[in-house]
Amino acid sequence: MSYETKTDLNDTTIEKLQKLIQANIDACNGFRESAEELDDPALSALFRELGDQRSELATELQEYVVFNGEVPEDDGSVAAKTHRIWINIRAKLNGGDPYVILIEAERGEDHAKAAYEDVLKETAGSAMNDVLTRQYRVVKAGHDKVRDLRDSFAKK
Secondary structure: OOOOEEEEEEHHHHHHHHHHHHHHHHOOOOOOHHHHHHOOHHHHHHHHHHHHHHHHHHHHHHHHHHHHHOOOOOOOOHHHHHHHHHHHHHHHHHHOOHHHHHHHHHHHHHHHHHHHHHHHHOOOOOOOHHHHHHHHHHHHHHHHHHHHHHHHHOOO
């Protein structure tokens, strides 16, 4: 019986890493584009920071895919591109209202968080479990921050 190691991952684990790479690229692009739509400098800076964070998560996962002799995802999904267009339209129609942008950002964060939860279940016991669990905590913290900001802007 052979055991999975980080440099000898099975095909299922690599496929799931590719899914998370794409989710992180989507989140990175979404945060960076949304930061450009915001008039609130502090919120814009936070979105750039979260985008950079997701870029780092994607890069880390891409390295593991490369370690395993595969070509990593390097582009986001069509669905996320469509979602970003929707964010841009809503932002323009609402004059860059932070609340509207935060609603859409949280929707994107719900997707990223769910992707990690699914992959963690589907790859339980994987050699990547420690990396994925650590990354999930980062994604969940970002999700919760966006959710809490959305709630605070709703009260204004």
